[in-house]
Each structure stands twice: as C-alpha cells, then as structure tokens.
Amino acid sequence: MVSVTRSKSRSRTPQTPLEEPETPVRGRRSAATPKKEASKAVKKTTGDSKKPVKDHRIDDSGELEFGGVFGTSMVMLGFPLLMWYMWVGQAYYNSQLPLPEAGQSIVDFVKDLYVKATLCAFPSLKAWFVYWAFLAYQCVLYIVLPGVWAKGNPIPHRDNIRLDYFCNALWSFWVTVFTALGLHITGVFKITDLIDNFGEYMSVGIFSGIIVSFIAYYSALARGAEHRMTGYFIYDFFMGAELNPRIFGIVDLKMFFEVRLPWFLLFLISIGAAVKQYEIYGYVTPQVCFFLLAHWLYANACGKGEELIVTTWDMSHEKWGFMLIFWNMAGVPLTYCHGVLYLARHAPSEYQWSVGYNTFLFIMLLCAYYVFDTCNSQKNRFRQQERGTLLKRKAFPQLPWQTIENPTFIKCEAGTLLTSGWYGLARKVHYTADFFQMMSWGLICGFESPLPWFLPSFFMAMILHRAKRDTDRCAAKYGPAWEEYKRQVPYLFIPYVF
Structure with a gap:
C-alpha cells in the first residue's frame, strides 16, 4: 500500500535557501561523471542476498514510445523532408503548400520539388561556417560569462547524486544579441542574411542535427555511458x-x-526580419514587432529561469538522442520561424490588421506568457523548496506569483504532487498557456498562408501526445496518489472547463 497524505510544505521549505549574489560570480565545478562500464550490459547481484539488481543500462520495460521502431523511423525521415517541403513553399509557391500542377505526375512533382530544394536550400560553405561559429561562440560564452549554480534532481543509478548545473544563459543571450548587431553594423555579417539565405542555414541545421546525433550515440557506446537501452x-x-x-x-x-x-537563433531570425523590413520600407510593421516580442519572451524566459530547467523531465529523464538534438538544432529554430518568414517575404499591405485586432493579439500573447512563466516557475521552485536548493534570482522580469508560499501537496513514497497555485486549478495548465502563445503567432499572420499555422497545429498534436506520456508515467509512478491528485484537481487543461 502507498500512503497518501496531504499537508502544508512549510515544514519542508529549507530554512536557508540558496541566494543568488547581487553580482553573479563565475565559477567552475567538475560534475561527477560515471565510471566507465562495460558496453555489454549484464545483471548484477548484491553480496549477501544475491538479489538481482536492475542494470540501469537495460530498458526491460517492454514499452516503446512514439510508435516504437516504425514511428521513430518515420519521424527521423519525415521531419527533415517536411522542413524542406515547407521552405520550397515559401520560396517558390508564394508561401503556399506545394502541390502537383494539373496533369503533373507524382514522380515528376517529387523531382521538381527536389530540384527546387537544391536551388533554394543547398548548404553553402558560408552557412556551415556561420552556423558552427555561432554554436562555438555559445559554448565559449557558457564557459566564460558569469552565472549561478543550481542542483538537478537525484540520479538513482548514480547513488542519487545531484549534478551541479552552471546557469548563465541570460548573460549569453544579451551578449549574443549585441554581438550580432555589432557584426551587422560593421558589415562583417549582415543579420538579414538569415532571411535572404534561410534555406542554406536550414539545411545546415538539418544535417548538423543528424551528424551530432550519430556522434552522441556512438560516443556514449564507446565510453560505456549508455542508459536504458532497448536493443532496437x-x-x-x-x-x-x-x-x-x-x-x-x-x-x-x-x-x-x-x-x-x-531560442537564441529564433530571436536572431526575427531581428533579421525586422532589419530587412526597415531597410526596404523604412519602418517595422506591428506584426513583425509582435514576433520580436514573442520570440524575445521565450528566449529571455529560458535565460532568466535557466536554474529551474535543471529539475525538469527533459534534464532528469530524457536521454540526449536524435529527438532532443535534432529538435533543438533544427526543428525549433528553423520551423517555429515560418510566421515571421511569411511576413518578411510579403508586402505589409497583405497583412494590415486593425489596431483593435493587433492590440487583442498582443494582450493575448502577454496573458498567455504570464500563465506559462508563473506556472513553470511555481512547479520548479516548489521542487527546489522541497530539496533545499531554492535559488532566488533577480533576473528580469520577476512576475507576481512565481513562488507559492506554504504550498499544499500530496505526499507518497514516490514523491510529491503539487496541488497549489496553477497546478491546483489544472494539471497541465502550462500546456494550455503555451498553446495560446503559439496560436497568437498564427493569428498575427492571418489566413492567406497555411505555413504560419504549421506551428499551432503541430504544437497541439505534440502537447496532446506529451500530456498522455506524462499522465501514463505519473499514474505508474505515483499509483493511488495520482488518483487522489486527479480527484483534487479534476481538470486537465482548462480550469473548470476541461
């Protein structure tokens, strides 16, 4: 039986939480690294009882996500092709979906797509250099700029060690922005090149994501660092x-x-669109300004709340494979930008909305962002409160209700479930807020092109799938406590509605 209780967390709040210094100080710590183990996983036994100990390198659950081998292979093959397909639509089909012409065979249509893709998206040497120079520059900034330290979740197969994470993304973000503007002003690298030759950078991102995925996979095997392997x-x-x-x-x-x-690259693409629009028309439209705000909010949120990311599911459970690598190197920055690409490639006269409509969307974006920001902050600061690692920062903007005082929660052997704040209203309210942000990104572009609507559509499917993954895992992990949580918080996405 699992004992389920519900109590105040005052007693669990650390008496001396970590404080961020007024001026962040750069420091270095070498995180503990696992000892090299044999690449062939075997079952181990304890000394006296001879009881088998589960080998963390083996995933014997029998459960395969994302449709197993077939589903994951289709994703790895299909998503790069989809990215090239959409860019051909931007470049050759007036931001519409490429479709066969009347009387054109499917074979001829595919050949035509291939030719157009090679013309508008061939990865030039310059694009390779710029992309990887950007990546290397970010690595340097990670190491040399000031920041703060945060502790991650316990790692069960490494004796519950909690890795130290160095967080200075906010410093890196602003240094990156001013560096890009400086390079543009001096003529060393025109930021509008990200718009003019977007296809080249997109292809570099696609191929780079694939290459890094292979390096990451075989490097882990060579060092005996594999974890939860299925054998497929x-x-x-x-x-x-x-x-x-x-x-x-x-x-x-x-x-x-x-x-x-x-997120840094996505924001730079938006800056490139704004600069290009100003160079052509002498002004920047409210719609492009909207994307500047939207993409800044996301990039800045990642920086100002970086210390909260270290306890998320992605950091503590997801492995570093194609799913995360390709998505971050190509998927997010080079598909989430199709809305601003559409605006940059069309005359402002094609999307002149009323002042009232524009104002409504700005308000919608800011309200959704507020829920998104405070919701994620509440959850992750609660985790830090529990473990005595709460890190109080002053990074802008610190919004009201980011930290819950004396939160209520359900406690069981497997952990705790927060029932206060936004999570006392709906179990996945942060997904809802995120979706409304993505929806506003589509609405600001109008309905003349389907390409800006790829993101809201894809995001809806993604969060529904992720919500199911989360729910299944939580049900298995928390057992009766999860049922009690659903009783106390019956709504999934929208409080009092759904």
Missing part, C-alpha cells in the same frame, strides 16, 4: 544513449542545446 537500434538512436553528457567539465550538453541554440 533505430529506437535507441532516436531516444538517445546517454543521460547526462558533458564536455569541458562545465557544459551540460542537454541544457546547452535546449536553452541557447534554438
């Missing part, structure tokens, strides 16, 4: 082999790729 190559390659890959002692690769590369 395609599935394991998609999900990843290693849980906590690090380089230079300080650079956590999962956090590095998730926080900096996708």
Whole structure:
C-alpha cells in the first residue's frame, strides 16, 4: 500500500535557501561523471542476498514510445523532408503548400520539388561556417560569462547524486544579441542574411542535427555511458544513449542545446526580419514587432529561469538522442520561424490588421506568457523548496506569483504532487498557456498562408501526445496518489472547463 497524505510544505521549505549574489560570480565545478562500464550490459547481484539488481543500462520495460521502431523511423525521415517541403513553399509557391500542377505526375512533382530544394536550400560553405561559429561562440560564452549554480534532481543509478548545473544563459543571450548587431553594423555579417539565405542555414541545421546525433550515440557506446537501452537500434538512436553528457567539465550538453541554440537563433531570425523590413520600407510593421516580442519572451524566459530547467523531465529523464538534438538544432529554430518568414517575404499591405485586432493579439500573447512563466516557475521552485536548493534570482522580469508560499501537496513514497497555485486549478495548465502563445503567432499572420499555422497545429498534436506520456508515467509512478491528485484537481487543461 502507498500512503497518501496531504499537508502544508512549510515544514519542508529549507530554512536557508540558496541566494543568488547581487553580482553573479563565475565559477567552475567538475560534475561527477560515471565510471566507465562495460558496453555489454549484464545483471548484477548484491553480496549477501544475491538479489538481482536492475542494470540501469537495460530498458526491460517492454514499452516503446512514439510508435516504437516504425514511428521513430518515420519521424527521423519525415521531419527533415517536411522542413524542406515547407521552405520550397515559401520560396517558390508564394508561401503556399506545394502541390502537383494539373496533369503533373507524382514522380515528376517529387523531382521538381527536389530540384527546387537544391536551388533554394543547398548548404553553402558560408552557412556551415556561420552556423558552427555561432554554436562555438555559445559554448565559449557558457564557459566564460558569469552565472549561478543550481542542483538537478537525484540520479538513482548514480547513488542519487545531484549534478551541479552552471546557469548563465541570460548573460549569453544579451551578449549574443549585441554581438550580432555589432557584426551587422560593421558589415562583417549582415543579420538579414538569415532571411535572404534561410534555406542554406536550414539545411545546415538539418544535417548538423543528424551528424551530432550519430556522434552522441556512438560516443556514449564507446565510453560505456549508455542508459536504458532497448536493443532496437533505430529506437535507441532516436531516444538517445546517454543521460547526462558533458564536455569541458562545465557544459551540460542537454541544457546547452535546449536553452541557447534554438531560442537564441529564433530571436536572431526575427531581428533579421525586422532589419530587412526597415531597410526596404523604412519602418517595422506591428506584426513583425509582435514576433520580436514573442520570440524575445521565450528566449529571455529560458535565460532568466535557466536554474529551474535543471529539475525538469527533459534534464532528469530524457536521454540526449536524435529527438532532443535534432529538435533543438533544427526543428525549433528553423520551423517555429515560418510566421515571421511569411511576413518578411510579403508586402505589409497583405497583412494590415486593425489596431483593435493587433492590440487583442498582443494582450493575448502577454496573458498567455504570464500563465506559462508563473506556472513553470511555481512547479520548479516548489521542487527546489522541497530539496533545499531554492535559488532566488533577480533576473528580469520577476512576475507576481512565481513562488507559492506554504504550498499544499500530496505526499507518497514516490514523491510529491503539487496541488497549489496553477497546478491546483489544472494539471497541465502550462500546456494550455503555451498553446495560446503559439496560436497568437498564427493569428498575427492571418489566413492567406497555411505555413504560419504549421506551428499551432503541430504544437497541439505534440502537447496532446506529451500530456498522455506524462499522465501514463505519473499514474505508474505515483499509483493511488495520482488518483487522489486527479480527484483534487479534476481538470486537465482548462480550469473548470476541461
């Protein structure tokens, strides 16, 4: 039987939570790394009882996500093709979906798509250099800029060690922005090149994501660092082999790729669109300004709340494989931008909305962001409160209700379930807020092109799938406590509605 209780967390709140210094100080710590183990996983036994001990390198659950081998192989094959398909639509079909012409065979249509893709998206040497120079620059900034330290979740197969994470993404973000503007002003690198030659950078991102995925997978195997392997190559390659890959002692690769590369690059693309529009028309439209705000909010949120990311599911459970690597190197920055690409490639006269409509969307974006920001903050600060690692920061903007005082929760052997704040209203309210942000990104572009609506449509499917993954895992992990949580918080996405 699992004992389920509900109590106040005052007694669990640390008496001396960690404080961020007024001026962050850079420091280095070498996170503990697992000892090299044999690449062939075997079952181990304890000394006296001879009781089998589960080998963390083996996933014997029998459960395969994302449709197993077939589903993951289709994702790895289909998503890069979809990215090229959509860009051909932007470049050659007036931001419409490419379709066969009357009387054109499917074979001829596919050949035509291939020719057009090679013309508008061939990865030039310049694009390779710029993309990887950007990546290398981010790595340098990760190491040299000031920041703060945060502790991750316990790692069961490593004696519950809690890795130290160095967090300075906010410093890196602003240094990156001013560096990009400086390069543009001096003529060393025109930021509008991200718009003019977007296809080249997109292809580099696609191929780079694939290459890094292979390096990450075989590097983990060579070092004996694999974790939860099923034995199905395609599935394991998609999900990843290693849980906590690090380089230079300080650079956590999962956090590095998730926080900096996708969102910084997405914001730079928006800046490129704004600069290009100003150069052509002498002004920047409210719609492009909307994307500047929207993409800044996301990039800045990742930086100002980086210390909260270290306790998320992605950091503590997801392995570093194709799913995370490709998505962060190509998927997010080079597909989430189709709305602003559409605006940059069309005359402002094609999307002149009323002042009232524009104002409504700005308000919708800011309200959804507020719920998204405070909801994620409440959850992750609660985790830090429990473990005595609460890190109070002053990074802008610190919004009201980011920390719950004396939160209520359900406690069981497997952990705790927060029942206060936003999570006392709906179990996945942060997904709802995130979706409304994505919806506003589509609405600001109108309905003349389907390409800006790829993101809201894809995001809806993704969060529904992820919500199911989360729910299934929580039900298995928490058992009766999860049923009690659903009783206390019956709504999934929208409080008092659904």
